[in-house]
Amino acid sequence: MNTQPIIQTHDLRKVYGMADIAVNALDGVSIRIDPGEFVAIMGPSGSGKSTLMNILGALDRPSSGQYILAGEDVSNMSKNELASIRNRRIGFIFQSYNLLARTTALKNVMLPLLYDEDNHLSAAEREALGVQALASVGLAERVHHQPHELSGGQRQRVAIARALINDPVLILADEPTGNLDTRSSYEIMDLLHELHGRGRTIVMVTHEPDIAAHTQRTICVRDGLVVSDGRDGAEGCTSAASDPRQQRQEVSP
Amino acid sequence: MTRTEVMHVAWEGVTANKVRSLLTMLGIIIGVAAVIIMIAVSAGTEATIAEQINSLGANLLIITAKRGTPGAAQTLIYEDAEAIAAEVNSIIGVSAEQSTPSLVVKAGDTSLEMTALGTTADFPDVRDVAVGDGRFFAAEEVDRKIKVAVIGYGLAQDFFGAQDPIGQPITLGTTKFTIVGVMAEKGVVGDVDYDGRIYIPITVVFQNFTTSKLANDRVRTVYAQAENQEVIDSVIVQIESLLAHRHDVELDNPDFIVQTQQEIIDTQEATTSAFRSMLAWVAGVSLLVGGIGIMNIMLVSVTERTREIGIRQSVGAKPSDIRWQFLTEALMLSLVGGLIGVVAGVGGSWLFGQSGDMRTVVVPSSILLAFGSAAMVGIFFGYFPANKAAQLDPIEALRHE
Numbered sequence: 001m002n003t004q005p006i007i008q009t010h011d012l013r014k015v016y017g018m019a020d021i022a023v024n025a026l027d028g029v030s031i032r033i034d035p036g037e038f039v040a041i042m043g044p045s046g047s048g049k050s051t052l053m054n055i056l057g058a059l060d061r062p063s064s065g066q067y068i069l070a071g072e073d074v075s076n077m078s079k080n081e082l083a084s085i086r087n088r089r090i091g092f093i094f095q096s097y098n099l100l101a102r103t104t105a106l107k108n109v110m111l112p113l114l115y116d117e118d119n120h121l122s123a124a125e126r127e128a129l130g131v132q133a134l135a136s137v138g139l140a141e142r143v144h145h146q147p148h149e150l151s152g153g154q155r156q157r158v159a160i161a162r163a164l165i166n167d168p169v170l171i172l173a174d175e176p177t178g179n180l181d182t183r184s185s186y187e188i189m190d191l192l193h194e195l196h197g198r199g200r201t202i203v204m205v206t207h208e209p210d211i212a213a214h215t216q217r218t219i220c221v222r223d224g225l226v227v228s229d230g231r232d233g234a235e236g237c238t239s240a241a242s243d244p245r246q247q248r249q250e251v252s253p
Numbered sequence: 254m255t256r257t258e259v260m261h262v263a264w265e266g267v268t269a270n271k272v273r274s275l276l277t278m279l280g281i282i283i284g285v286a287a288v289i290i291m292i293a294v295s296a297g298t299e300a301t302i303a304e305q306i307n308s309l310g311a312n313l314l315i316i317t318a319k320r321g322t323p324g325a326a327q328t329l330i331y332e333d334a335e336a337i338a339a340e341v342n343s344i345i346g347v348s349a350e351q352s353t354p355s356l357v358v359k360a361g362d363t364s365l366e367m368t369a370l371g372t373t374a375d376f377p378d379v380r381d382v383a384v385g386d387g388r389f390f391a392a393e394e395v396d397r398k399i400k401v402a403v404i405g406y407g408l409a410q411d412f413f414g415a416q417d418p419i420g421q422p423i424t425l426g427t428t429k430f431t432i433v434g435v436m437a438e439k440g441v442v443g444d445v446d447y448d449g450r451i452y453i454p455i456t457v458v459f460q461n462f463t464t465s466k467l468a469n470d471r472v473r474t475v476y477a478q479a480e481n482q483e484v485i486d487s488v489i490v491q492i493e494s495l496l497a498h499r500h501d502v503e504l505d506n507p508d509f510i511v512q513t514q515q516e517i518i519d520t521q522e523a524t525t526s527a528f529r530s531m532l533a534w535v536a537g538v539s540l541l542v543g544g545i546g547i548m549n550i551m552l553v554s555v556t557e558r559t560r561e562i563g564i565r566q567s568v569g570a571k572p573s574d575i576r577w578q579f580l581t582e583a584l585m586l587s588l589v590g591g592l593i594g595v596v597a598g599v600g601g602s603w604l605f606g607q608s609g610d611m612r613t614v615v616v617p618s619s620i621l622l623a624f625g626s627a628a629m630v631g632i633f634f635g636y637f638p639a640n641k642a643a644q645l646d647p648i649e650a651l652r653h654e
Contacts, residue, residue, distance in 0.1 A: 059567065059647045080571045087569020098564045098651065102269065114258055115569040162568065 004071055006170055006201045007033040007056060012065035014051050014224075025051040026062070027224035033203060035169075038196040040212035041205045043221035050174075052221060053205045057092060057172045058085040070169040087115050091163025095175035097155040099147045105158045106130045106143045112166045133161040137191060153184030160191060171195065173204040177211055189214050259574075263581035266554070267589070277550040278590030280543025281630065285594025285623040286601055287539055291532035292619035293602035295525050297612035301444065302521045306514045308442040310381035312482060314489060315512045316475040316496070329509055330470045331455065333496060334373070337477055341491045343484040346375035349455055349472040353425070353462040358451060360412040360423040360432075369402070369425055369451045371458030377436075379478045382447065387419040387434030395454040402430040406438040407448030425453070428461050485513060537626070543590070544630035551583050551638035562642055563650025576643035583635020584628065591627030595620055 014026040025048045033039055043049040054060040055067060058074055061082070067075045074085055092098075099108045110130040113119060121129070134143055137157040147155055156176060163171055173192065177185035189211065196202055204215065212218050220228040267274050309315070316337075318329040334349035353369045374392040377384055386409075390401045402423055409418045418432045430453060439447035455472070463469040479488045489511050496511075497504045512520075555562070562575055599615055606613040 054648050057567075059651075080573070083566065083569050083571040083574075086567060092567050094567075094651070098560075098567065100561055100564060111565070112568040114262075115565070115571070115574055166569075 003034055005032045005034050005068075006037075006070055007031065007203070008066075008068040009056075010066040012052070012055060012062045012067060014048075014055065014060070015063045024224050026055070026065075028065070029221070029224070029226055030065075031219060031226060031229070033201065035201050036196075036199050037217060038192070038202045038215045039204070040215040040218045041203060041221060042207060042209075042212050042218055044207070047221045048224040049205055049221045051224075053172065053174055056170075056203060057090055058082045083115070084117075087112055088118075088166055089169050091160075091166070091168040091171045093156070093159050093163050093171065093173040093176045095178035097147070097152075097159045097179070099155055099158055099162075101147060104144045104146055105134060105139060105150070105161075108147070108158055109133050109162045109165055111162060116166060129165060130161075133165045134158070136164065137161045151184070152180050153187050156180065156184070156188050157191065160188075160195075164195075169201065171200055171202045173202060175206055176204060177206075177208070185211070259577050259581050260585075262578050263585055266558075266578070266582045267585050273550065274586060277546050277586055278543075278593065280539065280546040281587050281590030281627050282543075282594040282597060284536060284540035284543045284630075285591050285627050286598035288533070288536040288623035288626070289595065289598025289615065289619050290601045290605065290613070291536055292529065292622075293598075293613040293615045294605065294611060295529040295532065296614040296616050297606065299522060299525050300614055301612050302525075303518050305442055305445065306517050306521075308381070309476070309514060310379055310478060312479040312485060313379065313514055314477045314479060314485070314492065315514070315517060316477065316492065317473070317510050317512075319508050319510050328471045329475060329496075331459065331472055332470065333499060334472060334475045336495060336499060337475065337492055338375075340495055341477070341488060343480045343488055345478045345480055346379045347475060347477045348373045348376040348379040350376075350474045350476070351455055351458050351472045353453075353458055354464070356426045356462070358423065358425050360418075360421060361416075363412050365408075365411065367449070367451065369453050369458070369462075371453055371455035371462075373455055375478075376452065379476050382439060383437040384434050385437035386417075387432070389434055389452070390454055395456050398454060398456045398460055400428060400430045400457055401433045401454065403434040403436060403452040404432060405436050405446075405448040405450040407446070408451060409435045423451075425451075426462070428457075489513075536623075540626050540630055543627075544587070544634040547583055547586050547631060548634035548638060550586075551579060551635055552641070554582075555579065555638050555642040558642075559645060559650050559653040562645050563647055563653060566645070566647035567651060572643040575645070576639045579639035579642045580632070580635045583639065584631040587627045587631025587635070588624075591624045594627065595624055598623065 009032075010030050012026050012029040013024065016023045016025055027048075029052060041049050041052060051060070055062050058069070058077075059082075061077070062075055065075065066073060069085065069089055072085070072089075074082065077085065086092075100111070106127065110126050113121065113126045113129065131140070131143055134140060137160050139154060139157055139161065142150060142154060147158070150158065176192070177188050180188060192202055192204070193214065204211075206212050217230060218228075219226055316329065331349055334347050337344070338347040349372065351371045353371065355366055355368050358365050358367055358369070373395050374390060376382070377389050384403070385406060387403070389403055390399070394401055402425070404412070404418065404423070412418065412423070413421065418435055421432050423430050423432055436447065436450070441447070459469045477488065477492065479485045492511050493504060493507065496509050497507055500508055502508050565575065599620070602613040602615045605611050
């Protein structure tokens with residue numbers, strides 16, 4: 001099979017600071033993610049998974065190495081080009097939802113359309129798209145609600161609708177269930193499964209093994225390197241000793 | 254992002270915190286209103302002065318004593334006026350003026366406290382005022398110090414009502430006069446109420462109403478009317494050399510001033526324009542302060558809304574989109590402030606004109622100037638915060654609490 005990968009990186013490196021005090025947040029990451037995959041990226045804090053996530057999301061540029069997103073080399077793009085990539089190619093889902101306050105669900109969902117220079121949709125057409133996206137995440141009844149009038153799970157669904165509106169090639173979810181109770185977490189995971197079932201490519205950063213277990217494939221990052229990649233990668237990734245946060249969570253119940 | 258979308262988003266930003274936006278605009282509102290009102294007041298003053306001077310009469314030369322000239326004859330005297338009338342060519346008439354001190358004027362059952370104006374027979378012609386009823390006093394009456402008086406239209410009403418004032422007695426202080434004429438209605442020009450005046454021969458002022466025996470022939474002003482516009486320069490030269498000779502002073506250091514109406518208007522304008530430029534500075538400073546207020550609040554706003562900026566960036570807002578959003582917001586603050594300022598300025602000018610004795614003329618270009626300055630202030634002081642917002646790193650911005 002010779003499909004074009006959604007994500008293809010070659011030896012991605014990210015160095016913070018300079019000379020003596022330089023820190024290699026990423027120390028040569030090469031991964032390939034194909035269309036339709038549902039992948040978890042795991043790793044303890046400080047492992048470089050956030051840095052990897054930021055680069056994959058075109059929020060940041062690598063110090064060296066190459067990142068090809070759906071056939072486009074985004075490694076050396078300008079700020080404006082990166083903004084356009086984020087707008088057209090990537091849909092973000094954040095742990096803290098990141099919805100605009102005092103703004104209705106519909107307007108939040110339509111936000112990416114506002115910054116897309118290539119769409120020449122009328123206001124009515126955009127609104128129709130927004131309503132449709134909200135309906136697809138089960139929020140048809142909540143179109144004109146503001147974030148503070150919605151539950152955490154509902155807010156995250158608004159964020160998912162926003163991520164979908166520009167029909168991106170990649171959905172990037174950063175700890176999407178981190179702020180949610182167990183029930184809402186399962187609802188959101190079900191929704192992500194549904195999107196995956198419809199052919200979406202989803203990359204999800206998480207440190208919770210049971211959330212990672214929902215995916216087909218787990219990429220484990222530690223000290224800026226991919227240490228494992230595959231179906232059973234979660235085990236070694238979350239060893240208690242390597243992640244203090246993980247340790248606490250294991251002790252508490 | 255289209256222009257209307259940018260405006261819409263910026264407008265939401267402005268209206269999200271209405272009280273704060275209004276307070277921010279206050280500086281601009283005051284600045285713009287101040288510019289318009291100050292220019293209206295000085296334009297009103299200028300118009301009053303010009304009107305007053307133009308009302309003096311055509312082709313008029315105004316001769317006054319220069320105050321505080323050391324040596325030489327200190328004053329302009331009645332004989333100077335007589336000499337000008339007798340010796341200078343190409344003049345139609347000369348009138349001299351000197352006022353009495355404040356007097357109780359009594360006629361019929363009414364008495365008023367006021368001053369009378371002593372002048373000469375040429376006054377109505379030279380100063381372009383018409384006699385309504387009766388006549389003005391004649392040159393002979395001036396020479397012979399006859400106690401006759403001509404009163405203004407309004408005074409005639411005040412003293413005599415419907416009765417005919419001609420031939421009636423009128424008492425100024427303790428001196429009795431006979432009314433020989435009533436001036437035609439003229440109203441208030443500049444700050445002179447022509448209808449409330451009383452005219453008597455200037456020689457009677459010297460004889461009966463001057464306290465100092467030494468300076469009892471002093472005149473305040475001599476007006477000389479030239480035949481036409483073309484001879485004015487020659488008339489000035491003649492008057493100057495005549496007076497220099499009579500006063501025994503050098504022509505380049507005279508103790509008198511001969512001015513045309515235009516020169517007086519120009520002098521007054523120079524004074525008011527100095528005043529006006531000072532006011533413009535005051536107004537400019539308040540606009541500047543308003544601009545700094547806008548910059549301050551925009552900087553606060555950028556910091557407060559860092560997360561919002563991060564969210565917008567994450568869904569594809571370019572630095573230029575963010576810059577435009579905040580610049581438009583600053584511009585809206587200053588333009589809405591400017592608009593309110595224009596309304597306040599025009600309204601304030603009108604109120605000033607209505608309430609006090611200050612006259613105001615709203616100058617259209619001042620509205621443009623003030624509004625334009627407000628817009629410039631918005632762009633100038635909005636750019637720095639907007640640029641700061643545009644340069645934010647999306648990762649940092651998203652992490653911002």
